[in-house]
Amino acid sequence: MTKYIFVTGGVTSSLGKGIISASLAKLLQARGYSVTIQKFDPYINIDPGTLNPYEHGECYVTEDGAETDLDLGHYERFLNVPTSQANNITTGRIYQNVINKEREGAYLGKTVQVVPHITDEIKRNMQILGEGSEFDIVITELGGTVGDIESLPYIEAVRQLRWELGSGNSLVIHLTLIPFLAAAGELKTKPTQHSVKMLLEYGIQPDILVCRTEHHLSQEIRKKIALFCNVNINAVIESIDASTIYDVPLLMLKEQLDKIVLTKLKLPLKSDPLLDKWKSFLGRLKNPTSEVKIGLVGKYVELPDAYKSITESFIHAGAKNECKVIVKCIQSESITSDNVAEKFKGLNGVLVAPGFGSRGIEGKIEAIQYVRENDIPFFGICLGMQCAVVEFARNVLGLEDAQSTEMDENAKNPVISMMEDQKKIKNKGGTMRLGAYSCDLKKGSKAAAIYGKSHISERHRHRYEFNNSYLEQFENAGMMASGINPENNLVEIIELKNHAFFVAGQFHPELKSTVDNPHPLFVNFVAASLTHSKKK
Numbered sequence: 001m002t003k004y005i006f007v008t009g010g011v012t013s014s015l016g017k018g019i020i021s022a023s024l025a026k027l028l029q030a031r032g033y034s035v036t037i038q039k040f041d042p043y044i045n046i047d048p049g050t051l052n053p054y055e056h057g058e059c060y061v062t063e064d065g066a067e068t069d070l071d072l073g074h075y076e077r078f079l080n081v082p083t084s085q086a087n088n089i090t091t092g093r094i095y096q097n098v099i100n101k102e103r104e105g106a107y108l109g110k111t112v113q114v115v116p117h118i119t120d121e122i123k124r125n126m127q128i129l130g131e132g133s134e135f136d137i138v139i140t141e142l143g144g145t146v147g148d149i150e151s152l153p154y155i156e157a158v159r160q161l162r163w164e165l166g167s168g169n170s171l172v173i174h175l176t177l178i179p180f181l182a183a184a185g186e187l188k189t190k191p192t193q194h195s196v197k198m199l200l201e202y203g204i205q206p207d208i209l210v211c212r213t214e215h216h217l218s219q220e221i222r223k224k225i226a227l228f229c230n231v232n233i234n235a236v237i238e239s240i241d242a243s244t245i246y247d248v249p250l251l252m253l254k255e256q257l258d259k260i261v262l263t264k265l266k267l268p269l270k271s272d273p274l275l276d277k278w279k280s281f282l283g284r285l286k287n288p289t290s291e292v293k294i295g296l297v298g299k300y301v302e303l304p305d306a307y308k309s310i311t312e313s314f315i316h317a318g319a320k321n322e323c324k325v326i327v328k329c330i331q332s333e334s335i336t337s338d339n340v341a342e343k344f345k346g347l348n349g350v351l352v353a354p355g356f357g358s359r360g361i362e363g364k365i366e367a368i369q370y371v372r373e374n375d376i377p378f379f380g381i382c383l384g385m386q387c388a389v390v391e392f393a394r395n396v397l398g399l400e401d402a403q404s405t406e407m408d409e410n411a412k413n414p415v416i417s418m419m420e421d422q423k424k425i426k427n428k429g430g431t432m433r434l435g436a437y438s439c440d441l442k443k444g445s446k447a448a449a450i451y452g453k454s455h456i457s458e459r460h461r462h463r464y465e466f467n468n469s470y471l472e473q474f475e476n477a478g479m480m481a482s483g484i485n486p487e488n489n490l491v492e493i494i495e496l497k498n499h500a501f502f503v504a505g506q507f508h509p510e511l512k513s514t515v516d517n518p519h520p521l522f523v524n525f526v527a528a529s530l531t532h533s534k535k536k
């Protein structure tokens, strides 16, 4: 029987429920359990696909093409196990399902209500990954903070489900904040007490409290929290600020979170956690022997979460190269032909980021021209690849008015154009080319050498593509289409031959980089940047 762990948040948002969930899952996995994590988000959008990154950070995409919360990225990076649509559910999706059922007549004769219909649908979704699956343990992260109006139905669903599952089959971990008041020189437990009281009002007694803190929790503080929140003292877990999120599993191990969880779930401890690979990654991450500076050119650079998977992929690739990767974010809108040399001074590589719409496009194209002409390693992702194609068309093929039809519908030279099957689509949500597609790599290409194979699969999220009617011109001038989708001939990778590193993909490699499996394109791009830094 699958066991369920629910993770709630108290006091404030941004305490890192996703990282705590992923860290606990990592420890349980390292003890030999098969674990998955799902996230329930209380907002009304069906998924975050239509949200601006400023609202919600990066939109993560799963193998099966679900547009999801960025926490799923953490789950995959920590566990090295793919997630799917079932791992991310929003209030919008819950209501959509219930309303569709109402129209089908599933509740004929009945008044459809939040309790029991919405809560039943939440409970059903909470168990989809558990029922008869290979997972021993399903961790469910509830978005939002306890006390929010919109998360109430989720809390009620957890209350009911715990009762239905019976004792020993589920537990609730409450993540809370123990603030330090500098003026008083003290850690304060009152906000946590209030937050737990609120959970109790809703009928939930948390089993474990994970306490985010800037200072170590004394035995006395732990005792106080335990006493006022009705938990065992060993279930008061300190979660001290860490220098990297990848330290958190080891910090949780030290606090014995995994042991407490398994004991409460009446599961055997099995072996001690096998974390050799994780520890060797951390060792390399913390003891770099060299350093590179990479420019990340994008239009959402003010918000670090907008490019979360890219910056995490650089951490994995850096550790693999035993090299510290310093990522310098550069606002694409600010780049012009006059300042590009100044802005890129000291950079050993440049990544041009994904994106939508025309803001910052010309800056991205300037950036690419500069790195192409100055033999600085370049890596383009999705819109970054499309910009590389437009740049090459304009400045090498001499097609001055080359453009993507996303930016100019009537472009005279539409070197990037909307995919045929996208043209008839009217709805914006969930209708892009999404999820995993296969790609054949050309023999002798850089891409084939980097991947070390001839057939790959990568995840996508786009509507526009390389316009194949220009392919011959590009290839004759030295830009090679080294990755092609075998089913429909879409160009998935382009590269330049006589260049330190000039590779760009229509897909998102950053979505598949994990601690255990750093993505080869990132690893090789960092390696090329390292070579560039040494040459200098």
Ligand code: GLN
Residues within 6 Å of the ligand: 353, 354, 355, 356, 357, 381, 382, 383, 384, 406, 461, 462, 463, 464, 465
């Ligand atoms: N806007 C481009 C497209 O839709 C690129 C998308 C992206 O970078 N994810 O094709």
